[in-house]
Amino acid sequence: MVTSPDALRNHIKLITGLGANPVHLDEWLEKSSRGAELPPLSVAFTFDDGWQDNFEHAFPVLRANDIPFTIFLVSKLIDTDRTFWPEQVLQLLTADNVPWEDDCFQWLTSAMDAVINPPARLPLELADADSVIGELKALDDETIYRNLALVYQAHPHLAPPHHSRAILNTAELADMAASGLARYGAHTQHHYRLNRLADESQLEREILACMDDIRSLGTAHTDIFCYPNGDITHKGKDLVKSRYKAACTTKTGWNREGCDPYDLHRFNLHDGNSYSPQRLLATIGRGLL
Numbered sequence: 001m002v003t004s005p006d007a008l009r010n011h012i013k014l015i016t017g018l019g020a021n022p023v024h025l026d027e028w029l030e031k032s033s034r035g036a037e038l039p040p041l042s043v044a045f046t047f048d049d050g051w052q053d054n055f056e057h058a059f060p061v062l063r064a065n066d067i068p069f070t071i072f073l074v075s076k077l078i079d080t081d082r083t084f085w086p087e088q089v090l091q092l093l094t095a096d097n098v099p100w101e102d103d104c105f106q107w108l109t110s111a112m113d114a115v116i117n118p119p120a121r122l123p124l125e126l127a128d129a130d131s132v133i134g135e136l137k138a139l140d141d142e143t144i145y146r147n148l149a150l151v152y153q154a155h156p157h158l159a160p161p162h163h164s165r166a167i168l169n170t171a172e173l174a175d176m177a178a179s180g181l182a183r184y185g186a187h188t189q190h191h192y193r194l195n196r197l198a199d200e201s202q203l204e205r206e207i208l209a210c211m212d213d214i215r216s217l218g219t220a221h222t223d224i225f226c227y228p229n230g231d232i233t234h235k236g237k238d239l240v241k242s243r244y245k246a247a248c249t250t251k252t253g254w255n256r257e258g259c260d261p262y263d264l265h266r267f268n269l270h271d272g273n274s275y276s277p278q279r280l281l282a283t284i285g286r287g288l289l
């Protein structure tokens with residue numbers, strides 16, 4: 001699910017052409033909460049997870065068009081070459097040099113058996129790999145990372161290469177912040193799904209300490225949270241409310257003046273649903289229904 005620079009350029013052109021005012025999300029929220037006058041139509045660009053390609057591909061387009069944006073960071077991944085488990089699992093499922101009969105893959109082969117019928121030919125096609133990743137979401141994130149670590153320990157050649165950094169580093173964050181266009185919100189410390197954490201202190205670290213990490217970077221932070229995968233519990237939401245001014249969900253739609261700031265809706269745009277102006281209008285228009 002990616003947005004090409006051309007598609008992003010088209011989004012900006014079309015949305016501003018419709019009269020929408022590009023705004024910093026936190027400034028719009030601040031005005032909305034005190035009932036100040038707002039433009040009839042505003043647009044806030046947000047990016048989740050802190051992918052390095054936000055700097056490489058999106059930032060030049062945003063800067064050229066003077067578009068403010070918010071990136072929700074996974075604080076413990078910054079300055080590392082680690083990435084998220086779905087990408088790592090996808091890599092394994094689509095590789096052709098995996099000794100699947102080895103015990104360390106049992107958690108993956110049983111997920112394959114559960115969703116692919118008749119038994120799959122390996123390596124998997126993308127659609128089948130996607131179903132397996134969906135099935136693995138029944139496990140908690142730490143278990144999956146532990147299983148992956150055992151795989152790499154037994155088969156070092158399968159480990160993700162160290163030269164392929166996927167996540168933003170401090171220098172890139174500072175560079176984008178210096179433009180005055182970027183602000184950084186919180187997307188937990190490890191991108192664990194917050195409805196699957198058994199331990200309350202872990203929930204607190206993921207939600208509260210994440211912003212401490214981001215503030216310690218000394219760059220343009222904003223006190224807005226973004227729920228990984230859109231998942232949250234009552235206790236988690238209370239913690240978010242105690243520390244942040246607002247939170248983004250994965251729900252689709254518009255936000256109106258005076259809306260619940262902890263239940264912000266968005267449009268998840270990618271080339272598949274918004275490359276052409278017609279598709280973009282259809283995707284956004286559906287949010288009005």
Ligand SMILES: [Zn+2]
Binds near residue numbers: 048049187191
């Ligand atoms: Zn995310």
